[in-house]
Amino acid sequence: MVTAPVLWNNDKAYLFDGGNYYRYDVTKDKVDPGYPMRIAGNWTGLFPSRVDAGIVWNNGKAYFFRGTEYVRFDMTADKVDEGYPKKIAAHWQGLFPDHIDAAVMWNNGKAYFFRGSEYVRYDLTADKVDEGYPRPIAGNWPGLWDSDLDGGVVWNNGKAYFFRGSEYVRYDMAADKVDEGYPKPIAGNWPGLP
Structure with a gap:
């Protein structure tokens, strides 16, 4: 199961699966050789299993979020910042x-967070969830599953x-x-992912 996918600014995406992760080369459209690898020992300070x-x-x-907690990962330092994990409720207004x-x-200054059958729109500038949220996924995200997403990531191709x-x-x-012809199986369309 693919969870918590993130796209780094080096055209590499990282996708998590339990205690393992995959590094996906966006340009080559496949998992890099040698993966999956363990989170523990490779992501300093990150939850060692289930992200x-x-x-x-x-x-x-x-x-990165897990349960009631989150960590802030410094991409340059390649580690979780000091003082983490922290409670989501104490630091993310309305999330x-x-x-x-x-x-x-999204590229509009908004982040979207999903849980169960609902989602919220988070304003980066205001540092809080916009008024009127949460809303149901159904009816607001045409073609997307109505509930229980495992992960989402935005590519640089829109x-x-x-x-x-x-x-x-x-x-x-x-x-x-959602584009026509979806959903599709991960296997066979994301080379190297299970």
Whole structure:
């Protein structure tokens, strides 16, 4: 199961699966040789197993969530910042306080967080969830599953990819809907992922 996918600024995406992770080469469109690898020993300070969601902010930091906690990962230093993990509820105004299923950063200054059958829109500038959220996924994300996403990531091609179980969908950000022909199986379409 693919969880917490994040795209680094070096055209590498990292996708998590339990205590393992995969490094995906976006340019070559396949998992790099030698993967999966263990999180423990390779991601200093990150949860050693089960990462629920991940998102890269525009400040050189990635945020990873598990249960009621989150960590801030410094992409340059290649480690979790001092003082983490912290409680989601104490630091993310209006965000779900536990078990975030997926998170994606749009190019409009907003991040979207999903849990169960709901989502919230988080304003980066205001540093809080926008008014009127949470909202249901159904009816607001055309073609996306109505609940229980495993992960989401935005590529630099105007597309977001969402994962659930053994399938994925490609979401066109400009058209604001899932592309035709989805969902598709991960196996065979993401070389090197299970």
